[in-house]
Structure formats: structure tokens, C-alpha cells
Amino acid sequence: MADVEALYSDGITARKGAFGVDWADRLREDVDAAFEEALSRPGGAVGRGPHRYYVEIHPEQIRGFVELVDHPWVRSVCAAVLGPDYRIVEIGFDVPLEGAVNQPWHRDFPMPEETRAERRLTSLAFNVTTVDTTEDMGPFEIAPGTQWDDGPEFEHGMFPPKAHYGRYAERAVRTYPQRGDISARTALTIHRGTINRSRLSRPVLVLGVDGPEADSGERHDLAVTRGFWERLPERVRRHLDCPVVDELVPVTQKHTIEGLVMGDA
Structure with a gap:
């Protein structure tokens, strides 16, 4: 499978036009509403650098959640890389606002032992843009x-020393997804958000998926209500790793290390 080869060689792959523009526009409406709510309470959003935020949410805050996780490309990539028992453990979004600056090069979590010893990927991150990305909007880089880069000099296991930055700059590729596009990557591949010189925000949805041996779910607070759970297709329910509750509690963000190192917790 070409997507699996790309994930193991480059660390990223994508499907252009996976969704319609109307679907992406509804996603933007839902993300904007969730962002406004998150900013209104303590711990609702965490800084990922100046003028840049991350917000974790619950699945039913996104009207297109089922279409996203049940998309044939998403299901096939998850199964091919992580096996048939993959688990959906995170949904959230990054929002680089006007004035967001270059992030330090980083990965999203320390390298698991399975990856270090066996060169095997145990989780994936899917990204869905809510805008047509342009150069001045601070594209993802x-x-x-570099998903295999490792060493004791990585701060918190996630932030390589600045002496490595030249190598990353030489390899750097910027992505310019358009509404309806979706990408899949290993969050171990070294990456960063870049300067947003526009007057527009660039919200990007994040879907986190684990293989059976991964433990990312311990860092997230995904939950669904009983009514939502009962309406889900069975093949979605079997991959959704979260509590079923009577009432949702807004998520208090846990990504504090990234915020501290990136200069805006």
C-alpha cells in the first residue's frame, strides 16, 4: 500500500479531495464554536506558542465526526498501519492566529519503545484543514x-537541540492543503507550524488513532453521551476508545509541556 510506504519513508501521506467543500465549511463552523467556548473558561485552550492554541474536544461537537472516522481511506490507512484493532483516542484542533510565529522543531510525544527497537509505528495523526491554505497563513512544515530520529539530547523526548535545526531546514517541506483534503502522519516526524503573516486564522482538525500497544489515550479525555453512542454505526463504535456518559464535561487541556517549551503556556 503506497500510503503505508509513504508513512514509513516520509512520515506523512495525504488524500486530496476526500471530502466536499461544504463538509469542510461545516467543520469550520463547529471548530469556531468550540474554540470560542474553550477560550471562555480556564483550561479550555492551551498555548502552543504565541497566538497559537490547541483545543481537545468531544466527538459530538463535530457534525462530521462519523463521516471522518468512517471514511474508507481513513479506515484503510488505520488498519494497514495499526492493525484491525486500532482505537480512536483524540479529536481536537490547532488554531494558528494572525501573529503566530515559527514553532521550535518538535514531535508530538516521545518515541515509543516499539518504534525505537522495531521501527514500527504505533499511532497516527490525521489532519483536516478548515481553510484553503496559502503561503502567508503559516503553513505546516x-x-x-525524521520519524526515526532519536537521542538523549531530545528535551522531554520531543524537542531536538537547535544544533539539529539545519538538517530539518534542508529537508523541510511545506504543505498547502485545501478544504476537503486530509493527511495522515506519524506525529514522531519532526515538524513545526510557521509564521502566520495573514490576518486569518488557520484551524486544523486533529484525529488521533492508536494501535493496541500505544497509550496515547491516557493523555486524552474523549467521551460520548449514551444517545450519541447508540446512533453510531457498529464499525465506528468498535474503534472508539472512550467512556460513555450521561453528560459531557468540557475538556481541560493537558498539553502543558508543549506550551511551556513553545513559550506560551
């Missing part, structure tokens, strides 16, 4: 092939 990734250094292909």
Missing part, C-alpha cells in the same frame, strides 16, 4: 524521514 515537516522534515520527511
